Amino acid sequence: MTDAELKIKSIQYRIRLLKYIKKAGAGHTGGSLSCVDILNVLYNRILTVSPGNFTDPARDRYVQSKGHSVEALYVVLADKGFFPESDLETLGRRQSPYVGHPTRKIHGIEHNTGALGHGLAFSVGVALAGKRDHAGYRVYTLLGDGELAEGSNWEAMLTAAHYRLDNLTAIVDRNQLQISGRTEDVCGLECLVTKFEAFGWAVRSVDGHDVAALADVLGSIPFEPGKPSVVIAKTVKGKGVSFMENEARWHHGVPSDQQYEQAQQELEALLREVKA
Amino acid sequence: MSSQAGFELGKANLDVFAETLLALAKDDRNVLVVTSDSRGSGKLTPFAAALPDQIVEVGIAEQNLVGVAAGLASTGKIVYAVSPASFLTARSLEQIKNDVCYSDHPVKLIGISAGVSYGALGSTHHSIHDIAALRAIHNCTIIVPADNLETAEAIKASAEMSHPVFIRFGKRPMPHVHGPGTALEVGKALLVHEGNDVAFIAAGETVVHALLAARDMEKEGISARVISMHTIKPLDRQAVILAAEECRAIVTVEEHSCAGGLGEACAAVLMQAGLHVPFRIVGFPDEDTVTGSQLEIFAHYGISAQGLAHTAMTLLDSAEEARQL
Numbered sequence: 001m002t003d004a005e006l007k008i009k010s011i012q013y014r015i016r017l018l019k020y021i022k023k024a025g026a027g028h029t030g031g032s033l034s035c036v037d038i039l040n041v042l043y044n045r046i047l048t049v050s051p052g053n054f055t056d057p058a059r060d061r062y063v064q065s066k067g068h069s070v071e072a073l074y075v076v077l078a079d080k081g082f083f084p085e086s087d088l089e090t091l092g093r094r095q096s097p098y099v100g101h102p103t104r105k106i107h108g109i110e111h112n113t114g115a116l117g118h119g120l121a122f123s124v125g126v127a128l129a130g131k132r133d134h135a136g137y138r139v140y141t142l143l144g145d146g147e148l149a150e151g152s153n154w155e156a157m158l159t160a161a162h163y164r165l166d167n168l169t170a171i172v173d174r175n176q177l178q179i180s181g182r183t184e185d186v187c188g189l190e191c192l193v194t195k196f197e198a199f200g201w202a203v204r205s206v207d208g209h210d211v212a213a214l215a216d217v218l219g220s221i222p223f224e225p226g227k228p229s230v231v232i233a234k235t236v237k238g239k240g241v242s243f244m245e246n247e248a249r250w251h252h253g254v255p256s257d258q259q260y261e262q263a264q265q266e267l268e269a270l271l272r273e274v275k276a
Numbered sequence: 277m278s279s280q281a282g283f284e285l286g287k288a289n290l291d292v293f294a295e296t297l298l299a300l301a302k303d304d305r306n307v308l309v310v311t312s313d314s315r316g317s318g319k320l321t322p323f324a325a326a327l328p329d330q331i332v333e334v335g336i337a338e339q340n341l342v343g344v345a346a347g348l349a350s351t352g353k354i355v356y357a358v359s360p361a362s363f364l365t366a367r368s369l370e371q372i373k374n375d376v377c378y379s380d381h382p383v384k385l386i387g388i389s390a391g392v393s394y395g396a397l398g399s400t401h402h403s404i405h406d407i408a409a410l411r412a413i414h415n416c417t418i419i420v421p422a423d424n425l426e427t428a429e430a431i432k433a434s435a436e437m438s439h440p441v442f443i444r445f446g447k448r449p450m451p452h453v454h455g456p457g458t459a460l461e462v463g464k465a466l467l468v469h470e471g472n473d474v475a476f477i478a479a480g481e482t483v484v485h486a487l488l489a490a491r492d493m494e495k496e497g498i499s500a501r502v503i504s505m506h507t508i509k510p511l512d513r514q515a516v517i518l519a520a521e522e523c524r525a526i527v528t529v530e531e532h533s534c535a536g537g538l539g540e541a542c543a544a545v546l547m548q549a550g551l552h553v554p555f556r557i558v559g560f561p562d563e564d565t566v567t568g569s570q571l572e573i574f575a576h577y578g579i580s581a582q583g584l585a586h587t588a589m590t591l592l593d594s595a596e597e598a599r600q601l
Binding site: 103120126128155 | 337342344351353374378
């Protein structure tokens with residue numbers, strides 16, 4: 001997929017995830033909008049995973065540790081053919097498997113997440129098995145920045161470096177906001193680069209909405225042989241909808257009818273512009 | 277050990293676990309053990325020496341232990357996560373709930389030095405909450421082996437299980453309560469001693485004390501049934517119901533808090549089956565647990581031949597008095 005096609009996909013994914021959040025009346029809007037470009041690049045450029053090979057032991061793995069942004073994952077998986085997009089009409093309804101966090105009931109999902117601070121340790125286990133078996137697959141884990149306050153992440157970081165897991169990549173959706181406000185006001189994370197480096201990881205930072213730059217960075221893994229890689233993806237929470245951007249209240253805000261119309265008009269205009 | 281006279285003393289269930297696992301792992305390189313600086317206390321030093329590529333050490337980080345084990349298991353590995361039961365089931369409870377049970381990655385959770393095995397070390401090291409906590413989590417078989425035979429059988433059975441399992445045991449040498457060749461079926465209680473006056477439904481390292489009590493009571497003309505309820509979940513409901521139908525009283529015995537363990541599980545079966553039988557739960561009451569050796573703590577709370585016989589006889593006497601009124 002070309003960079004231009006990726007840009008179009010990103011906007012289409014935003015349009016769709018807002019549609020299903022609006023229909024369900026619930027969802028993690030801000031975070032889904034901030035991470036969707038990362039998912040777009042992973043699934044359309046990087047990962048060797050498809051509906052046809054999902055049970056193949058040699059497939060790449062994607063683990064969404066920030067499970068609350070599941071709406072972004074759902075629309076990308078539907079687009080990749082893991083299930084019909086119409087399934088998402090049931091999101092959040094009684095007995096629908098499409099719940100507000102990832103579960104293995106859904107084709108394409110590796111691990112149940114939602115409680116924060118779980119995805120990285122799980123991914124370390126998958127990557128370690130790959131190393132021991134000399135399997136060529138890679139493991140990618142998406143972390144929220146607010147999530148990094150969970151101590152279990154730092155336990156997993158130690159283990160990943162100890163076992164020299166250069167088949168493991170963490171991507172931090174660094175939108176600087178969490179449910180209560182700015183990450184630096186809630187429990188400061190900076191300097192994140194220095195912290196990861198001190199834990200033995202190879203670090204790169206990138207604009208998390210520049211699909212070409214993301215594809216370049218994610219295509220050059222491992223950054224250093226013998227070290228796990230981490231991409232600090234600088235993102236904007238609520239990206240793509242003017243009134244949602246950089247507003248913590250859109251963490252799990254659902255737009256009113258009027259706001260929804262405005263959001264879709266903005267995204268449709270952007271889509272026309274990119275296509276032109 | 278004088279109270280256990282008459283039974284041949286075996287090894288610690290812990291030693292049997294480590295030997296059984298090593299044998300399994302030598303036959304199958306997909307068998308892995310994950311430790312949290314617990315290879316020594318898990319008697320896994322010989323395993324690490326023999327099969328260095330099949331042990332994963334994560335350091336003193338139990339949350340990580342369980343998360344990493346889940347990841348390994350997701351790739352098809354047969355994974356044993358080994359840590360003292362107190363830390364494994366409390367520090368990493370959310371990892372057990374989500375990464376193992378909810379996600380259905382078939383990790384074998386091995387709680388070593390369980391119950392009050394670390395009796396003198398204080399409540400930080402006691403694990404008398406674990407069964408209650410894990411009973412309330414869907415998709416986790418719970419096995420508490422009584423002796424060496426049950427331990428070896430449970431470990432071998434666990435290797436074949438395609439869903440999560442928690443197995444917990446202690447570190448003191450255990451008398452053999454079963455004869456050689458006894459087969460253990462997960463979810464099916466084992467009858468250790470026949471009897472119809474009172475039934476002891478016991479689990480784990482308390483079973484031998486119930487058996488000793490039954491032998492003492494026999495001399496008084498009271499026949500006591502002893503059931504080893506090695507699998508707490510799924511519970512062998514039929515064995516509990518039969519005990520209620522065929523005996524005049526039931527005493528449950530466990531190395532666990534009286535809250536949420538084997539006793540309450542049996543009580544729930546009986547109440548919901550409409551069976552009313554004189555009933556006592558012997559375990560640890562809701563108090564600051566006394567300290568000392570495992571056997572000293574057992575004796576303090578009536579988990580001894582004398583204590584259990586007394587509980588059973590008193591229960592039978594009071595039931596008889598009530599019947600005559």
